Amino acid sequence: MDARTDAAARLALLADATDTATVRAIYDEWAPTYDDEDVAALLGQPSPQRVAERLAALAGPATDVLDAACGTGLVGTALSARGFRSVDGLDLSPAMVRRARRLRVYHDLGPADLRDGVPGASEKFGAVTCAGGLAPGHLGPAALTGFLRVLRPGGVVVAGIAEDTWRMGYARAIDRLVADGRAHVVAGADGPDDAGPGRVLVLEAREVPRPGRSVAWTS
Numbered sequence: 001m002d003a004r005t006d007a008a009a010r011l012a013l014l015a016d017a018t019d020t021a022t023v024r025a026i027y028d029e030w031a032p033t034y035d036d037e038d039v040a041a042l043l044g045q046p047s048p049q050r051v052a053e054r055l056a057a058l059a060g061p062a063t064d065v066l067d068a069a070c071g072t073g074l075v076g077t078a079l080s081a082r083g084f085r086s087v088d089g090l091d092l093s094p095a096m097v098r099r100a101r102r103l104r105v106y107h108d109l110g111p112a113d114l115r116d117g118v119p120g121a122s123e124k125f126g127a128v129t130c131a132g133g134l135a136p137g138h139l140g141p142a143a144l145t146g147f148l149r150v151l152r153p154g155g156v157v158v159a160g161i162a163e164d165t166w167r168m169g170y171a172r173a174i175d176r177l178v179a180d181g182r183a184h185v186v187a188g189a190d191g192p193d194d195a196g197p198g199r200v201l202v203l204e205a206r207e208v209p210r211p212g213r214s215v216a217w218t219s
Helices: 003-016 020-036 039-043 048-058 074-081 094-101 143-149 170-179
Strands: 065-068 087-091 108-111 125-130 151-161 183-187 199-205
Touching: 003 020, 003 039, 020 094, 048 074, 048 125, 048 151, 048 199, 065 074, 065 143, 074 087, 087 094, 094 108, 125 143, 143 151, 143 170, 143 199, 170 183, 170 199
Parallel strands: 065 087, 065 125, 087 108, 125 151
Antiparallel strands: 151 199, 183 199
C-alpha cells in the first residue's frame, strides 16, 4: 500500500469513527508516516503553510499562538520559518505530539481532547491556528467557541476548512458567535479562497460583556 492509499484509508476510518479513543488510536499508529503524504490536499483543506501565511499577514512574530490539533507540527514549522517563537501546541494523539516535539519549534506541547474545549486560562493567546482539525471525525463547529475563549480581545482564529466540511453547520455557528458578540468575521465566511482548496476562516475575538459591565465596539 502506497502512502496516498494508506492516508486515504485512514481518513475514511476517521470519518466513520464515533469515539475519541478510536480517533486517538488511529493517529497514534499513523504518526510515524503521517508526513509522507499531503493530508490537507486529500481532505480538500488549505495547507498548513497557507494557514501560517495568513496568520503572519495579520499578526507579528511576537504573538503568543496556540496551534490547535497541531499533529506532527506542520503549522508550527511554517510559523517558525516566519519568525514566530511563542507557539504552543495541543493534539489528541500523544504520538503526534512526540513527533512535533522533535522539531523544537514549539514553546509548549501536550495532549488534549479539544472536543471538550481548550484547556487552560481564558484570554491567554493572541492567535489560535487550526489546520486539519476541522474535519469529519475530528472537531466540529463547536470547537470555534473554545478557540475564542482562550483568545485575548482582538486576537484571531485562523483555521483551514474544506468546502464540503463548511456545509456541516459552520455558517450557522459563526452567525451565532457574531450575534452573541463573541467574534467578528475577518475573512473566509463568504466563499472559498482563490488560492484553494478550501477556505481559510479568520475570526477576531471580541470582548464579551460580563455581569455589571458594558462593552462597546464598532464593526
